[in-house]
Amino acid sequence: MRSPVLPLTWHLARSAGRRGLQSRLLAAGAAAVGAFVLLVMVAACLGSGARADRTAWRVPDAAPARAATAVQATTTTYVRHKPVTVVSLAQLPDRGPTPAPPGLSAFPRRGEVYLSPALAELVRELPARQLADRFPRPASYGTVGAAGLASPDELVAVIGRAPGDPAVSASAGSLGWYDEGQTARAGITGFAGDKPSLFTGADQQTALLGAVLLVVPVVVLAAAAGRLGAARREQRLAALRLAGATPRQILAMTAAEAAAVGAAGALAGALAYGALLPVLAEIPYGVGSWYTGELWVGLPWLAAVVLGVTVLLTVSAVTMLRRVAASPLGVAQQADPRRTRVIRLVLFAAALVYILQNTEGQLSNRRLIVLLALFYGVFWLFGPWVVDRLGRVAGRFARRPATLLAARRLSDDPRAAWRTVSGLVLAGFVAGFFSVTQLDIGFPEHPDQVAVVSQDAADARHTAAEARTLLDRAGVEARVGTVDDDDFSGSVLLGNAGVVARVSGGPAQIDTAITALTPAANGRLPVSQDYVSAPDATVTDRIATVSAATLILSFLVATASAGLTAAANVLDRRRVYGLLRLAGTPLKVLDRARVRETVLPLVVLAGGTTAMGVFGAYQLNKAAGATVDSSGALQLAVCVTAGALAMLAAIGASRPLLRRVTTNPAQTAD
């Protein structure tokens, strides 16, 4: 005999009418948003890793001197504060041929210059004495193809040199920690290096950090979507139960329907992701926008996300319905309020102590992610406990009916109340965490300096004279002086001997000075403050980008789930709300109670987590001398306010629904 479950589910779904359709559409919409956000997160993580790998060829893959077929010297110069990676290559005479670097069709011959498309455009746009003159000027430039680039926006130049050229000589190599990640030279046999560039190396871990922070809100959203249709299904299925359907059949029907809705929504989200790939690829991260293909996660991931969201929705719907299946009348027979035990507080406190003890000093990204996940985990336990206490305290002191209703509801089902606000509460933590910026106290900054490294003091004096002539000829106004190798803080050379030009004027003058001084730099390129700041600035910048994106996305997702939950609550409680309204209870009181049951825990918990986030970040950065700067504090205030307002709006959105379901007396009373 065939099971009647599927045909029956289909029949019920079709006969559910317009409101049933609406709630199903909403649930599917939430599933779509969840799947979309998850896919974007996965894409950002995988994509930033994959594209970082495409920069690995630029770091010389050192070969033994006897075996090397070519010399590679990579360095970084800055134009308008943006890094330009310059790779100089020289084929060694009487050695075997060297393969072509990624993005080029052949190993470059001396005098050839290849530019990435973005750099080629910049070279066209800016006067030659600001940029183009830093490199040899061939009759025409070649192009570095996508295979050698992480992003269409990357600025990369590949230059073919003679083996004796200063640009590939030993003096063009690394001076040690000063050049870490930006300048290196070695004999090579090919481009098989696996160390990603300084500018892409931190991308993946930072993206992962954002992903971890976003998983919780997305899960909550999918669960809220699963609950959405529950009230309607409950009524119909209660009727079926009276008609003799077994609990198992009812659960199967619920699961089938929720799975269908969830899968449809998740597929729509996946389609949207696919369709929006070109748009997503335009969103800059780190070195710039993306090659579209880099953001394609592949079918297995796509399937996994769709499946995951579907399962979440189904599990949530089935869990909601278990009680109907058990009680034929479908009346919520919740005998005891769900108490929360003190063990939650104890676990939270213990975890907090553990986290505090383990965040002294520098932390690896991986460890940070683990600690963050732990914090989220214990907070997930702790939240309901706080909501419960809050409900009891507010219940004791409430004077207005709306407050009393809200308070009683909080302590009646603290977990449900917690779920509603959890997204925003945890987002508050993120907001607090990232409002603390690391104050760089490493070395003072010298944004007006352009400097050239010299071998020693004598060389420096000689170079200084040359530099004055060069700058003068270029029309750059600058004071030129020499620095010794014991001066660590006076110049951008940080303790290397050399010549420093203090340039007056803006970025254009700095760029002109760098270009003008290039011939005096012994095969290296002149350095500016950007060169010195890059290692720290890159990480800080990535974290800022990811945290902003994470914040916006988690606020959006959290708001969506708060709105959904509010709507689901109205539908769940339509009978009691309707009857209270028949008996003359003003709609305003019911509505206020609804708002308060969200706002109370939100204010207390989000306030608490935001403070904790600030504290946590402060703790982490203490060694480096952290401060909450005014822009960070402002950003935080704006974030939290915007989040709270969005939340209120989301709850307000179900006000018409509340009005509608409580208006028709015939439907309510029978």
Add this chain to the structure above:
Amino acid sequence: MSIVLAGHGLIKKYGSTTALAGVDVEVAARDSLAIMGPSGSGKSTLLHTLAGIIRPDDGQVLLRGERIDRLGENKLSALRRKRFGFVFQFGQLLPELPAEENVALPLMLEGVPRGQAVARARRWFAPLGLDGLEKRRPGQLSGGQAQRVAIARALVIEPDVVFADEPTGALDQHTSEEVVRLLTSVTREQGAALVMVTHDADVAAHCGRILQVRDGRISSHSQYTVA
């Protein structure tokens, strides 16, 4: 005997369905009226019209001689809150509120301070046989107990009229009997009128009068003498 509530020539149509086709009723203080009739005959519509929940298309509803059928929604809502009490079949109590707070809620809505409201609510528990159940939540009460809490809530504001739509519809025979006995006696002691829809003749028999409704009209009107 003073007429508290009266409906004259009440007509209500839903599209082509005529739910009320010209109904006249009057209820006096301490009077109790049972409305009976087959399903779909217009019982609930009549009760809702008299209670100012739905507006008749034609006819008048008078509370102590004043017309209420043309009042605005806010005034009607306030009127129901202050002058009427309601008992429905089930599901009218807020599940997360203890019984005493469910009963005190109408008072709090009227601005009675919470402590006072709860104290006044508690006074109803003993007469309705609910002693010791003040702190229980609706989910921890039996169906009959929950209905008695609902009765307390309907009466706590000292209404002019109590409306009950199938108040025993979800109860067994024995419990029905007990609940309706309390409902009628307490309402009368309170000096309020009672209008009750029921399909159960044994329940109706507790009322002073029985109105039979059929196709939106009164088909018979019988008078009982209640002990």
